[in-house]
Amino acid sequence: MGRIVLDKVSKSFGETEVIPPLDLTIEDGEFAVFVGPSGCGKSTLLRLIAGLEDATSGKVIIDDEDVTQVSPSKRGLAMVFQSYALYPHMTVRKNIAFPLRMAKMSQSEMNQRVEQAAGILNLADYLDKKPGQLSGGQRQRVAIGRAIVREPSAFLFDEPLSNLDAALRVGMRLEIGELHQRLKTTMIYVTHDQVEAMTMADKIVVLQAGVIEQVGSPLELYRTPRNRFVAGFIGSPKMNFIGGDEAAKHGAHEIGIRPEHIAVANGSGAWSGVVGVSEHLGSDTFFHVHDTGLAETITVRADGEVSLNAGDRIDLAPREDVIHKFDAQGMRIA
């Protein structure tokens, strides 16, 4: 079990309120991702759940039990830190066994659990090495192993992949996803990278300045962002925002359209502009279009085969059905 409920939880450091009272429910077995720009309070929220920070007010409830005053080790949660936080003078085996040793488990059971975790994470060959001799990805696996052996009711990940290089990050992302399918344990994952959030999450919680902007599945957030912030944060490259007359035509203060929803048209588009920088990814090409009279730049995603040079005129055809409309407060107009 691992159903985590935050009931009007808030956190202040002295006078500054980092997290205004918020409610959130994470169901048992769910993969929830907290995502937001740095300093939005997502790590603080995770630490509140872990018990490393005390809530200023409100309740943290795990499996119908109020754990607000319960010490971190008794909450049955395991955490994986950004810096891995491995114990440098212990071997991998001792690192993974440490929580069991603290729980005064018998040596034979301890060995069995460590071997099992090492098997799951492909660490069997490294058990007698020290963390200093391992690569970043291997260290990350050891940190996850240390979390697994405790058989926690939920895993907490605090930006676990941000110290890895891009290729490794994609691999580890997949591994964590597979681990979740295998263990079916609740996981809460904090990241500032919306790609990680989109690819891994069952439920994304978008945070800004300690406030939950929207909670939903990745596609819900992509299709129907509740406000301008979520619309801009989810999706890569970023959504184009257009104000002024063009927005007024749609009966909105501002409209947003994703780069993938604008087609490159030959002489028949609603908009037109001059191509600036183009980014060729092979499968796709991103054009940054200037002088459209709508916004400073409009980003357009086109097929990889389309080739245009800087300075070429380009006609753009937006898909009217997927234009997002926002009012003056930045909220979505249905």
Next chain:
Amino acid sequence: MSDRKLPRLLQAPAVILLLIWMLVPLSMTLYFSFIRYVLNNLRRPEWTKPLPSNWRGFGNYEFVWNNKDFWLAIQNSLLIVGSIIILTVTLGILIAVLINRAFPGRGIVRVLLISPFFVMPAVNAVLWINMILDPVLGLQGLAVDGINQLIVSLQTAPGVGWFFSLWPQLEPISFRATQTSAYAVIIMVTWQWTPFAVLIFMTSLQSEDQQQKEAAILDGAGAWSQFRFLTLPHLGRPIAIVVMIQAIFHLSLYAEIEIVSRGNGNKNLPYLIGEFANNNIGAASATGIFAVILANIVAIFLLRMIGKTLME
């Protein structure tokens, strides 16, 4: 291999200087230790010159070996160095852990804690032996006297008087007498060098990874387990450094011993060398060679013990 010539040539002056620096005193000591060489002898004036004709073989070594103070000096050297190291490291870790948390006035407390290290060794010894450890006039004498008077006054108290009349009169300890003077030296040097240990441990504690501690908290480690499994291993290297440096410094303690007891009942090897050197340079040199051997034995032990933590 001509490409190695230039670097070697450039290194040469430093290496040669270092060799002279080390080899000349060492070989002179070795030479003096094998001849009869005294500063003043009216009957045998030829011994006052360091000539090869005064060759004595291992005679000086035999003389020192059979000297009644020699084994006492070796014992004392080891006792003093060992005790000081154990006490300073223990106290240093305790104090460093204690002041590593935030509290009002931490800056002042730190400065005060470091200050004993800036007192000169001789001044340190004079202060301790006269003002604190003196059995009559020092703090010790006054404290013992005060406790005795308190007990005497309590002996006449109704109800509990019988209990206190069973208590003996406390005797102040004279730290200038025989073996106790070694304890006086250990106490005062520990007081002076604990700040050194605190300073080094404190800086090391500040570099301790906080996320590791948080991970340990989540893993169920209590305060003691965190200290035992995280902080202590983290301090392994600084402990090794403190032990090594102090071993080097305290094997050659001199001023404190001179001031506390003038070597009366408490000598270490440097003090014995000093006594011999009043006249008998040959014997002093032989003792010096023994001291070199002792220092090497201690160094090998320390390197074995501590080398492991340093190599990790």
